[in-house]
Amino acid sequence: MMGPASSLIRGGNPQGAKPYERFLLSPTAWGQLPAALQQEPDLALLGLWADAAQVHACFLHEPSAEAVLASTPAAGWNYAALSPARPGAVRFERMILELWGHRAEGAVGLRPWLDHGRWPLRHPLAAKPIPFSGEPPQPEFLSVEGEGIHQIPVGPIHAGVIEPGHFRFSVQGEVVVRLEQRLGYTHKGTLSLMLGTSPRAAVRYAARLSGDTTVAHSWAFSAAVEAALGVAPPPRALHLRALMLELERIHNHLNDWGFVCNDAAFAFLHARCGFLREGLLRAIAAAFGHRLMMDRVLPGGVAPDIAPRGAEAILAALDAVEAEIPSLMQIYEAHASLQDRVVTTGYLRPDLARSFAAGGQVGRASGRDFDARRLPQNQPYPTLAFDVPVLEAGDVDARLRIRVMELGQSIALVRQVLASLPSGELMAPLPVRAGEGVAMIEGFRGDCLHWVKLDDGGIIQALFPRDPSWLQWPLLEAAIEDNIVADFPLCNKSFNCSYSGVDL
């Protein structure tokens, strides 16, 4: 069953990563990888990153949901680009060049991405960063030729309070011919801040990678560390993590539902969803002491425990949410003016979603059936019952419907977790030893992939947190084509990608 790319990777030198093996490939073997990948479309690229010496890639064999990592030495020469075979690699290759200085040979476009020419250093994560001073260059955008085409620059400062990002629209009248994003405005140097620290110190940065999906990222980071060290967190901690992750999914899906409708100027659903979300957030604050549950998931377990009456508060808030979803859905479906805005708008082709390996509702609304909660190592999910809704329609409406269906599943999951919450310890001690681990946790946007390599002092030697938005942002550019400019906010909100999560 192994395709040419899989066998090429597995022919490399195993490096001892857990639970998915990482194979070190010679530059020659890596050089054959793009061609092999083209012959094996089932092997999806989940992420591409580097450290000072090597370039690493994570692949997912879609039919078996089995991941595998591949690396190649990159210092001193150019590694072969994967972007000709996997379009999702383009932005990773641009990032690798800017952060580590490794250049991809044959890459599709290596224009600046995160580095706008305003950092005092170039290649800040390379073995030897280069001091940089001078005028920041003008941004380059792909040109569009044709009659009557003009550009609309939007952002990074917007009229509303949202994250900063620049969007360059090439439009013909009102129709978008091309959209290009320019992010990097929330660059925080997260990787430099995490390198060289202990996992317990670094998890705070993972939790702040993107504030709305804090539980998913801190769990993914913690799970990668635990895999590296061979630690199994206590069952109660795992159940509490699942509880928090589902609560995070519920409050974010409610938020997105309201905001998509608000972008069509249908403020009623926005107000109701905001009301329900607020009730839930207050219950969460009562249960966990923080509205977004930031810094509650730590490597080794969870701290602190759920408050004594927290479960009741959460269940009461969820009852209110569940009671209102059918009537809100009916209002959503019954208003032709609203349906007219969302149905067929921002259509994402299923083959594009597959070729980018888009996770979350972006992928599942376009027929890509992947959910990291079904991976066997992600306890306690194998012991819980839930469905993963998948649709084929690929428009704004489908992405919204996936969210609403997931709301119901997540509410049921919360009830299951609370009913079967084991008692016992919350933390497992972390040994001090070397190791390498990788983990995938399904946040509300999609699978958060974290890879961590610890040295024998238990200090982070290399790591990469990959937000699901890495693979979703480029698809927004594809989904908006041939839509009108005024529908962009609606499409954008239905994707709801994270700016902060990709601005490492």
Next chain:
Amino acid sequence: MSILTGLLTQLLHLALMLALAPVLTGCVRWLKARLMGRRGPHPLQPWRDFLKLLKKRPVLAENASIISRAAPYVALAAAVLAAALVPSFARGMVLAPFADLLLIAGLLALGRFAMALAGMDVGTSFGGLGATREMAFAALAEPALVLAALIFAILAGTTNLDVITGIFQEGTLGLRVSLGFAALALLAVALAENARIPVDNPATHLELTMVHEAMILEASGRHLALWEFQASLRLTLWLALLAAVFLPFGMAAPGAGPIAWVIGLLVFIAKMAALAFALAVFESTIAKMRVFRVPEFLGAALLLGLLGAVFLFVSTGLS
């Protein structure tokens, strides 16, 4: 004596319109918030914002020309003049002989023209985007308004609003199909003119979907206060116009005394409250339409106006 009462009612009317305009905007916002289960800002909030912004110096772009400076005053002056012409609680005001529907349409067009120029003056992409959309909509909204005026002119023999109101108040014309068409056309035009849902969203923060807001995105301080005020005034005058034509009852006749004025005032406020409520309910139950749909929507208004006029021609021709 009649000139004196005419002058007095005119001054009272203008003061009422100016005082009422921000309150009306505030009431619509408050009602919409209540309909969604939110507490909502105080109905006087637009007044407070206006007074606050009026004290602030506008920040202008470096390349702003005299247009950016003059446009808010032109637009406000046009709106005030138009508001002075639309009768509220009494007919026979001193400016009544000039209260021609076509003049009102022209004043509204002047205000829109000033706003579109202000939107394009600084050269930002959003100002231009809003101005092109506004002009595209106006190309259909204005003829629809003129056709509605034509229907009234055929029925009442004049385009003078004061006279039309008087004739409709007597009720001798009875119910006419054409008037129904004219009412629908005017309602559609009123929604577009005042940047309401489903044509535009007055509360949006999304630059790319804006029409009216996009043109005043660069305005600040005193200029923003004037823009906001003229927008409120236009909404008030549109509602007053609809009330004067289609709900003309209760209005004080020319030369009537203060008691009739008080009755007229109470009836007028009740009418405006009812219209504001209807607007809030309508806006809460409908989503904004795609920008491409707006010309269809206004085209339908134009057709209705045309149909009403044709019906009227045919029926009067035959009788």
